[in-house]
Amino acid sequence: MAKEIRVAISGLGNCAASLIQGVYYYQNAPEDKEIPGLMHVNFGGYHVNSIKFVAAFEVNKLKIGQDLSEAINADPNCTARFFEVPKQGVTVLPGPISDGVASHMIEPFHCYDPKETEPVDLVEALHAAKADMLVNYLPVGSHEGAKTYAQAALDAGIAYVNCIPEFIASDATWSKKFEDAGIPVAGDDIKSQVGATIVHRTLADLLVKRGVKLEETYQLNIGGNTDFLNMTEEARLISKRISKTKAVTSLVPYEVPVRIGPSDYVEFLGDKKICYIHMKGRKFGDQPITLNVKLSVEDSPNSAGVVIDAVRAVKLALDRKIGGALLGISSYSFKHPPIQVPDSEAYLWVEDFIQGKRER
Numbered sequence: 001m002a003k004e005i006r007v008a009i010s011g012l013g014n015c016a017a018s019l020i021q022g023v024y025y026y027q028n029a030p031e032d033k034e035i036p037g038l039m040h041v042n043f044g045g046y047h048v049n050s051i052k053f054v055a056a057f058e059v060n061k062l063k064i065g066q067d068l069s070e071a072i073n074a075d076p077n078c079t080a081r082f083f084e085v086p087k088q089g090v091t092v093l094p095g096p097i098s099d100g101v102a103s104h105m106i107e108p109f110h111c112y113d114p115k116e117t118e119p120v121d122l123v124e125a126l127h128a129a130k131a132d133m134l135v136n137y138l139p140v141g142s143h144e145g146a147k148t149y150a151q152a153a154l155d156a157g158i159a160y161v162n163c164i165p166e167f168i169a170s171d172a173t174w175s176k177k178f179e180d181a182g183i184p185v186a187g188d189d190i191k192s193q194v195g196a197t198i199v200h201r202t203l204a205d206l207l208v209k210r211g212v213k214l215e216e217t218y219q220l221n222i223g224g225n226t227d228f229l230n231m232t233e234e235a236r237l238i239s240k241r242i243s244k245t246k247a248v249t250s251l252v253p254y255e256v257p258v259r260i261g262p263s264d265y266v267e268f269l270g271d272k273k274i275c276y277i278h279m280k281g282r283k284f285g286d287q288p289i290t291l292n293v294k295l296s297v298e299d300s301p302n303s304a305g306v307v308i309d310a311v312r313a314v315k316l317a318l319d320r321k322i323g324g325a326l327l328g329i330s331s332y333s334f335k336h337p338p339i340q341v342p343d344s345e346a347y348l349w350v351e352d353f354i355q356g357k358r359e360r
């Protein structure tokens with residue numbers, strides 16, 4: 001029988017929709033050809049088609065009770081539809097609302113009324129689905145929600161992949177819980193294939209390595225999906241700003257004035273994200289250098305391939321009975337990993353991990 005990776009999802013928004021479509025889009029991908037956005041078609045013995053979606057938790061009334069294949073197209077999801085996902089036979093379940101829904105998001109998310117709907121027991125549902133891992137895609141600012149789902153994964157004895165900017169894999173107390181339980185965890189805050197973070201990191205690394213003294217930098221991001229609408233509440237952004245800022249400043253060996261983060265919601269952009277990166281510094285002879293970059297991408301598919309690799313790395317760790325934070329895949333695929341290293345080094349760590357030369 002083909003090897004399966006049984007994946008549960010919390011938060012069936014645009015990122016989850018892109019991930020699920022992507023897994024079907026590449027179902028029959030030949031192993032000798034490259035797929036843009038994946039490290040390998042065959043990742044340590046797992047093909048993209050090894051991934052099966054076995055459970056999903058939501059708070060959106062239009063998604064709960066639907067088959068996964070229909071729920072990913074329900075409002076307010078607005079990402080590109082690039083593949084018609086076949087019926088999954090998996091019904092979306094009501095999850096605990098916790099702090100996943102800010103007051104200004106109750107309507108856009110079509111959040112259920114807690115007086116009318118009872119959330120399922122997450123641990124029971126994960127057991128019933130025989131899930132190997134839970135991939136967390138809750139909205140930014142879900143401080144308690146990320147923990148609620150992490151604890152459910154621990155209690156169900158399954159791995160946790162934290163795609164959001166709340167600190168679980170990179171938090172010593174939480175990663176220890178996973179280590180003690182002998183369960184792998186990867187995170188935090190997924191780093192897109194070619195997104196604002198990796199472009200900004202690469203440019204920062206370039207300027208520093210070429211001896212430019214960086215004097216100021218900012219990264220402004222706008223978009224029109226619910227991720228951006230949610231992030232108009234500055235109070236929900238604390239860890240998002242830390243995650244995105246540290247991803248860049250960790251590569252600059254001195255203090256630099258910096259401002260990085262989501263900057264505005266522009267409804268008509270839909271799932272398109274626009275990023276402006278500005279960098280100013282001094283080079284030889286104290287002469288000025290200024291770099292301005294505009295990046296425009298379809299936001300949600302940008303992280304889906306990265307998650308497909310992360311899921312397969314986590315399954316390898318499960319097979320090898322490795323518990324705790326996975327350092328290689330977390331550094332390569334996430335903005336706020338337990339250890340920040342240049343992306344080229346993280347890539348080699350993952351290659352070594354796949355070949356069994358690195359434990360984690």
Ligand SMILES: NC(=O)c1ccc[n+]([C@@H]2O[C@H](COP(=O)([O-])OP(=O)(O)OC[C@H]3O[C@@H](n4cnc5c(N)ncnc54)[C@H](O)[C@@H]3O)[C@@H](O)[C@H]2O)c1
Pocket residue numbers: 010011012013014015016057058059060077095096097098099100101109137138139140145163164165189190191192195225226227230299300302303
């Ligand atoms: N490239 C990317 O798009 C990217 C990159 C890095 C991080 N992320 C992060 O991934 C997360 C998901 O992004 P998205 O674009 O899919 O957002 P989204 O707004 O499209 O989806 C979030 C989903 O979570 C659901 N939800 C809210 N509270 C919930 C709860 N308590 N239980 C279950 N479901 C709940 C909402 O109904 C919604 O469907 C965000 O935190 C985002 O910042 C995305």
